[in-house]
Amino acid sequence: MVRFGNSIAGRDRGGAWFLGILTLIAIAVPVLNILVPPSSTFHLSAYGIALIGKYLCYGMLALALDLIWGFCGILSLGHAAFFALGGYAMGMYLMREIGPRGVYGNPILPDFMVFLNWKSLPWFWHGFNHFLFAAAMVVAVPALLALVFGWFAFRSRVTGVYFSIITQALTYALMLAFFRNNMGFGGNNGFTDFKDILGFDLHSDGTHAVLLVITAVALGASYLACRAIVDSRAGRVIRAIRDAESRTRFLGYPVESFKLWLFVFSGIIAGIAGALYVPQIGIINPSEFAPINSIEAVIWVAVGGRGTLYGAIAGAVLVNYAKTYLTGAFPEVWLYALGALFVLVTRYLPRGIIGLLPSKDKVVPKAALLGESHEESARSRQAARS
Amino acid sequence: MKKAPVRDKRLDLRDLTVIFDGFKALNKLSLYVDPGELLCIIGPNGAGKTTMMDVITGKTRPDSGTAWFGSEIDLLRLTEPEIVNAGIGRKFQKPTVFEQLTVFENLELALAGGRSFYRTLRARITPAQQNRIDDVLEIIGLTKQRTLLARTLSHGQKQWLEIGMLLMQNPELLLVDEPVAGMTPHEIERTAELLLSLEGEHSIVVVEHDMHFVRSIARRVTVLHEGRVIAEGDMDKVQKDARVKEVYLGE
Ligand SMILES: Nc1ncnc2c1ncn2[C@@H]1O[C@H](COP(=O)(O)OP(=O)(O)OP(=O)(O)O)[C@@H](O)[C@H]1O
């Protein structure tokens, strides 16, 4: 049983709203697409569905990030790497699913391999013709990377800004690697021209509607799982680590292992989000590993509101909606707008947009958001006293 | 193999020496604590009081000397967590409670029990644990504040909460470093009552600069200076001691 908001949050009202809206989207999107005729202004095109699907996938990435950053103070600036790896695993399945329908008509080798004159499938492409194998890899690959990377980083007590920097380096290194043709992932073109998924045509509205519903369900389930974690005693230990790491260690909690498992879980959610993203968007390439993507994801969370879970999702959707609009209308200003948004939010809205809502759920107090450590505040109080 | 001392003391430190870069922070320090006793330790800045606590809790290893907890446990052979589990709780100089958790949750995290991610994920408070938390809330006088975030507490209340967190583990020996620094007179008085109420049940070592406070709780006082004990006895005796006057009280 998931037990909600037994502590600070009181009842999880924000979460209930979020799940309600998500359900509404999952119902309305297929209805507006399939039942409303294309001539009507209320008709939702396949493009519209894919756009909403993309926002939900980004919401899931933001959720994964908020779990570690908002609740445990681990600022990953490389989380898009897990998203991209999940996406690539799904992309490999979709490539093999093309079969002999590629430009070169090779039943086994994807087009880019034929183009590179490869004679046989690299070993790591085996098994990806089975959906279930690919689905397992969607979870396993990001999890393994998070496990190995987190094990080294947390065990050597890499924290704060140093951790952020090495996560940036990680995603950058992966980007460079995936750009290389001989890595066997399609080089800078990545994967595209997918035909179908499990036999369902990826160019049909119906498939897109179903993918969107699946994404909504995955996002809702991920939210509930994250909520269950942060509301458990483990969740309180995680917040304790964020506030006073060495004190938590002194109480006997294995701080490194808490961070590691949380990081792995977060990486898995990001990976699944990436896997859902690829069939809806129809392409995956190494630019998904670009450091700016991970930084953008952090901005979504900051804009939405850290430490609430649903706030991060709202932030991802809103910022990306703005991005879709702005990059259409004034493509050159987007990065400046994003930077300005980040500065304004950290300066004037430390709780993010969610903090503007009238609410009793004061989950992360202001001091924590401004990064004022507890020792610092204790010291300034002592100073004020004497 | 070192032999346990014959004296049956709760804590028995003998000839402890700690050298930092040639500087003797502790210099053949010897002292003891009886079961259930409340011992006060005073001494000027840099006397080695915190270093002594670091040795007892395993944070600093002495260059020589012995430290026994009862006649069975050689503290110098244990790691920090093992020492906590053996029954020694320490309150640090700086108050460190978990600011974004409630008073109740702070005590909950201090409960004995599984510490792994998996165990805490599934943990539920049992009625016995609930009672234990209620008892401790009563002892530290924070029953009314149980659902408040710890960051909203006053400085003094945070110190009590931290003592409460130590009590959750029911330690036989409590080490308390400068509990009343920065407290209001009223809070100091409450802290004295709190520590006195724990006497008997637990052995307690209190390090404190505030003479008035020490006088209000002390049975026996040990004076440290330059890493060694220079006087010991009740407050009156210690205050009359010529060396103590010279190095500490006279300043
Ligand atoms: N890790 C260390 N490295 C070097 N010197 C140290 C270290 N820790 C403590 N010292 C020195 O050892 C001496 C004793 O320090 P300690 O903190 O034990 O004193 P104290 O009695 O607790 O003082 P206070 O009343 O100021 O808290 C001091 O001179 C201090 O500078």
Ligand SMILES: [Mg+2]
């Ligand atoms: Mg000290």
